Amino acid sequence: MERLSEHYTDNVAWFNETLGVGRSVDIVSRDYLIGGRRARLWVIDGYGKDATLERMGAFWLSLTAADMAELAEMQGFIDRFITFSETNVSFDRNDIVTNVLLGKTLLLVEGLPGAALMDAKEYPGRSVGEPPDGKVLRGSHDGFIEAVVPNMALLRRRIRDPHLTMEGHKVGIRSRTDAVLCYLDDKVDRELLAEVRQKLDSIDVNSLTMAQESVAEAIRPKQWYNPFPKVRYTERPDSAAASIMEGNIVLMVDNSPSVMILPTTFFDFTQEANEFYFPPLIGSYLRLLRIIVFLISLLITPMWYLMVSEPGRLPSWLEFLSSPEPASLGLLWQLLVVEFLVDVLKLASLNTPDSLSNSFSMLGALILGDFAVQAGWLGPEVLVYMAFVSVASFAQPSYEMGYAFKLLRVALLLVTAAFDAWGFVLGVVGILVLLATTKPMVGKGYLYPLIPFNGKALRRLLLREPISRDNT
Numbered sequence: 001m002e003r004l005s006e007h008y009t010d011n012v013a014w015f016n017e018t019l020g021v022g023r024s025v026d027i028v029s030r031d032y033l034i035g036g037r038r039a040r041l042w043v044i045d046g047y048g049k050d051a052t053l054e055r056m057g058a059f060w061l062s063l064t065a066a067d068m069a070e071l072a073e074m075q076g077f078i079d080r081f082i083t084f085s086e087t088n089v090s091f092d093r094n095d096i097v098t099n100v101l102l103g104k105t106l107l108l109v110e111g112l113p114g115a116a117l118m119d120a121k122e123y124p125g126r127s128v129g130e131p132p133d134g135k136v137l138r139g140s141h142d143g144f145i146e147a148v149v150p151n152m153a154l155l156r157r158r159i160r161d162p163h164l165t166m167e168g169h170k171v172g173i174r175s176r177t178d179a180v181l182c183y184l185d186d187k188v189d190r191e192l193l194a195e196v197r198q199k200l201d202s203i204d205v206n207s208l209t210m211a212q213e214s215v216a217e218a219i220r221p222k223q224w225y226n227p228f229p230k231v232r233y234t235e236r237p238d239s240a241a242a243s244i245m246e247g248n249i250v251l252m253v254d255n256s257p258s259v260m261i262l263p264t265t266f267f268d269f270t271q272e273a274n275e276f277y278f279p280p281l282i283g284s285y286l287r288l289l290r291i292i293v294f295l296i297s298l299l300i301t302p303m304w305y306l307m308v309s310e311p312g313r314l315p316s317w318l319e320f321l322s323s324p325e326p327a328s329l330g331l332l333w334q335l336l337v338v339e340f341l342v343d344v345l346k347l348a349s350l351n352t353p354d355s356l357s358n359s360f361s362m363l364g365a366l367i368l369g370d371f372a373v374q375a376g377w378l379g380p381e382v383l384v385y386m387a388f389v390s391v392a393s394f395a396q397p398s399y400e401m402g403y404a405f406k407l408l409r410v411a412l413l414l415v416t417a418a419f420d421a422w423g424f425v426l427g428v429v430g431i432l433v434l435l436a437t438t439k440p441m442v443g444k445g446y447l448y449p450l451i452p453f454n455g456k457a458l459r460r461l462l463l464r465e466p467i468s469r470d471n472t
Contacts, residue, residue, distance in 0.1 A: 263443025283464030
């Protein structure tokens with residue numbers, strides 16, 4: 001801890017140099033004369049609320065020497081002459097600089113030990129509109145934004161319980177990024193909370209450039225070969241609030257609208273917010289439909305390749321599957337090329353301006369569809385199966401899980417092509433082994449509640465149960 005100097009001029013010079021007054025155009029500072037004493041204020045342009053600071057500055061300038069005569073420390077000045085509620089005193093120079101860079105306003109007054117830090121900031125940000133992913137037909141249409149303070153308010157609006165705890169942390173040696181753990185202190189697993197807290201506090205990085213992804217990569221188990229996601233993200237306040245009510249922990253990271261839900265298991269990815277805005281029967285149907293379609297998308301192209309790779313392998317009633325039209329490329333290469341091109345189109349669509357999106361969609365459809373078949377590069381059957389796989393991937397709300405299944409599907413296809421039926425069987429077994437050996441970021445296990453088995457919890461994950469006192 002580097003304490004403030006006892007001399008006002010030394011402190012002013014140090015903060016001017018450290019904060020970059022005159023070097024950075026967004027560091028605003030000005031001098032006051034408050035009751036005959038010199039004072040100086042620092043704030044970052046774009047953070048400070050101009051109306052609040054102007055009102056307080058006008059009041060300070062009206063103070064007289066008699067008003068200041070009885071004051072011996074900064075806390076007395078705050079108690080009498082600063083109306084803004086979120087104000088505290090600090091004597092640590094480094095802590096003061098960090099708070100100013102977080103958006104707080106710094107005030108030094110000659111003859112008053114300590115520095116006043118006023119949280120009169122207003123982050124620039126967008127409105128709480130509905131997030132692009134996780135849309136619902138009914139229900140709330142608000143979403144998290146890139147600032148943690150409004151995000152905490154969105155959760156408070158839904159959980160008006162004094163047990164709801166927002167635990168703040170600073171992560172990153174240089175960035176000092178705000179990270180907030182949200183949980184119900186009377187329902188959360190204390191051992192799990194301690195594990196998450198320890199992982200968060202042990203992060204040793206300079207900055208969290210990619211926000212929540214930087215945090216996830218810093219604390220998740222080191223299994224680079226394993227594509228299964230270790231954490232679940234959401235931009236929906238209602239989904240985050242429901243997870244907190246069930247005893248989970250939500251981790252917010254400043255500068256990101258996505259929050260992390262911990263712990264995360266494989267079966268958590270079977271749920272989606274839409275199911276809870278429909279009656280239980282319809283919600284259960286939608287959930288089971290998503291699970292079945294997603295499993296089919298993993299196995300359909302390797303199974304089809306296995307069935308048509310040798311004539312006479314299929315029964316007579318499935319013979320229509322065994323005669324794909326001839327094309328310039330072999331069947332395996334056709335499937336791999338279309339897998340590659342689908343991802344290219346996805347990446348290209350992210351960088352396509354909205355005004356050109358219709359033209360891009362038409363061009364992509366012509367190139368991958370009619371033109372490719374007419375040129376003899378691809379067979380129509382390949383496009384049909386890959387179109388189903390592409391559509392099925394959007395039925396899964398988690399992009400990370402979708403790409404994990406894609407990589408496993410390609411690997412299973414290659415193993416099947418190399419070793420025929422035995423390769424398909426070994427590939428499926430390998431996927432199950434990989435799933436069983438996946439290390440969760442925190443919690444009981446990646447396959448919980450199947451391993452270790454908890455029938456009631458498993459049933460709630462596979463079927464949409466009616467909302468009750470204990471089921472959110």
